[in-house]
Amino acid sequence: MGENLPRVPRGSQLHSDTLSRPVRTLRVKMVLLGSSGVGKSSLAMRFGKDEFRNTSPTVGCAYLTRVVHLSNVTLRFEIWDTAGQEKYHSVTPLYYRGAHAALLVYDISQRETFIRAQVWLKELENQYTPGSTVIWLVGNKGDLVEDRQVSVQEGQSLANDRGLSFMETSALSGEQISELLLAVAHRVYECMGEQQGGLSDWQETPLVDLHHKDTFSPFASCCKVGP
């Protein structure tokens, strides 16, 4: 799937020594899908900055990154937090195309969002061959137990039926957030880390490249784009 991502231009070998990394860093594209208001942006905020704040509806799609260290590899999650609003549905494929991991988020206190998650699942399944994307069903707002409309069993059994992984989280309290991200990281690495054409390497060269040149002349050749 990696080839679908327009890559950050790779830098020349010249600079690779400036970034002495003991382990490889692989890029993982992860997309958050689900109805409006289920807490996708709050989850993304937890992943990215580990904080919670009230968000307003996402416009289009927000992009954040988060680095996860596993024992023998570093995964750089590129998180695409899509807008749940209907007006953006037509452009959502733009965001989830080529994703290695998809989180289908619903709100445990709103049954319709659970149903909506299944619609998203169908759409994803139509697009992909199994195995190319790790799909996670995520019941968010675990803190709203009193208003629960979707039971854990229901979520779990849907996940079992369709071969998904399942977890309940609370972006508000932070519960199960890092567990979820770690689990996704392990799963993605297991499934496609070593595969041919699975995950692509990530190199921080563009920044370093520019920085070096800027030291000498601020305006020199920062307009060169791409390989």
Next chain:
Amino acid sequence: MERDNHQEGVAEGVKICDPPAESNPPADTLATSLSLLGNHMFPDPVERNYGTTVNREEPVDSLLSDVSAEEPSLNAESHSNQVTKLETEETESPECQNNVATQPSDRGAQDAATDSDQGDSGEFVVTMLAKAKLEEQGLGMKGRSSPLLEAGTEEYPAFMSHRDEDVTADSWRQHRKHVFVLSEAGKPIYSRYGSEEALSSTMGVMMALVSFVQSGDNIIRSVYSEENTVVFLQKGPLVLVCVSSSRQSERQLRGELLYVYYQIISMLTQASISRIFEHKKNYDLRRLLAGSEKILDGLLNLVDSDPSFLLAAVHCLPLASSLRDSLSQILQKAITPNLVFSILIARNQLLTIVQEKTVIEDTRLEPADVHLLLNLIGASSAFQAGEIWTPICLPLFNPDCYFYAYISYLDPPECTVCLLLLSTDKEAFYSVAECKRKIEEAMVAQNSLSLIAKVQSYSVSQVGVSDLRHFMYKPFDVPDNYRQLTQFTSPEMEAPYSSEEEKMRLLDLYRYMHSRIHSTSRPLKLIYHVAERETLLAWVTSKFELYTCFSPLVTKACAITAITKLLRWIKKEEDRLFIRYPPKYSTTPNPSKSSRGGKSDQQDSTDNGFLSLL
């Protein structure tokens, strides 16, 4: 339907109240049009209104109780755009009073709230209807005869949302400016205050007014009362209505409605809105606008508080020209194919804007499009989370196509300096994000962020003219900077205009001056206006438009000398106050896409998929 030519300002007090529900005069054209519209316009909960004809202690003094509708005969507008006079007289009858609103305790809490909501909007509706002389027909009966009376109310509380302002409360009526958007089928789309559901009857009647006048091959433009001005704007399948007590001119209010329309277009495109309503007349557009209410709310607040909208010009932050040039150069160098505009914003004002050469050869970037972009950024805190990639339409540039906007703050967590990059290629996120990285790096290298942080708007005292309290200056395009983005400059509002109320009062005075200058019937070049607490002078020439505010004791001669000094000062400072020569770059358009940037993306507007939702 009688038509009448009143002079501006002639207001006839007309008492209007709810119709006696029993009366049932013969149907005329309006009744016919109502019955045609009936099904869409009056969904179940609405019909209930007319059934609950209950008493109310206070007289029916809703938004439009004293009404005179008149033709703005002073306006030299096209003949077909006459305002139909909508005026009627009714005596109060006990039957048309309503006590539910004032005594909610009569019923179960939930029910009462629901009822009073509807009772109220019904009252407003009926008031309006009365003016149209249609009170006895259809509506009163409709409620009575509806078998769906009860069903409607029960569903009601489920819709209660964050916009659950009580539409029966006096505070709701007292809002200075209401804005409603509805579809041609009378379906509510947006209301500035209160939930659309609670107002669906009100909106239904607004649509009735529109279609009634339309059925006489005419267009309703406005209704005047002593307190309020109601302005209608029809754009394609959408009807926008403003009910304002702000004393702004009809033309200004219509301009504001147009901004609301454009903001909706910027999210959905004109093409897809027409397509949707072609396929399904009674489509509920709120489905597609869900989550965007804040953006429209934000726009209306800006329209009220920011003179940019009145002047149709952008306000850029005063900046030493060397700093502005260096920022422009940074943007100019961070390019990628299909990038068409690079915009740097601080505190909701422009720092600089760089445009693609070939694109602006075709079309210029209109201030209104920039305003919509600035509002989008200001209204959504979501941008502070990370990098945003979103489709967005610039309605004046091309109402049917999307651009893809990359939006990111350069100084988290303060989030004051924002970068906006517009591309025509929806796949370009990574390459555009790369441009941001370059811009960021270059700005770090040049220490630009801390320089920007120090930038202040300026004080009127810097002009060095005593008695001058505030001004707004908008130069017009002159040949040497052809296709320049229209801008204006204005100092900070300082004492005595530091409180919100005083700011608004000054803006209202400017709006008044503006309406006099731009009056369609009797445009003026120069006005010297002695107001209660200040003296204003507005002057428009072929080169500029200027509004000034002086202390009340200034003499005419002093004011004229002061303006000469002011103009000289502006001339001296213009490199700092304006983006003088908006820089350009050339991004070779991707050969697979047709060239000419944003104009090209026609195929894109057709595959944005809204039809699949129907």
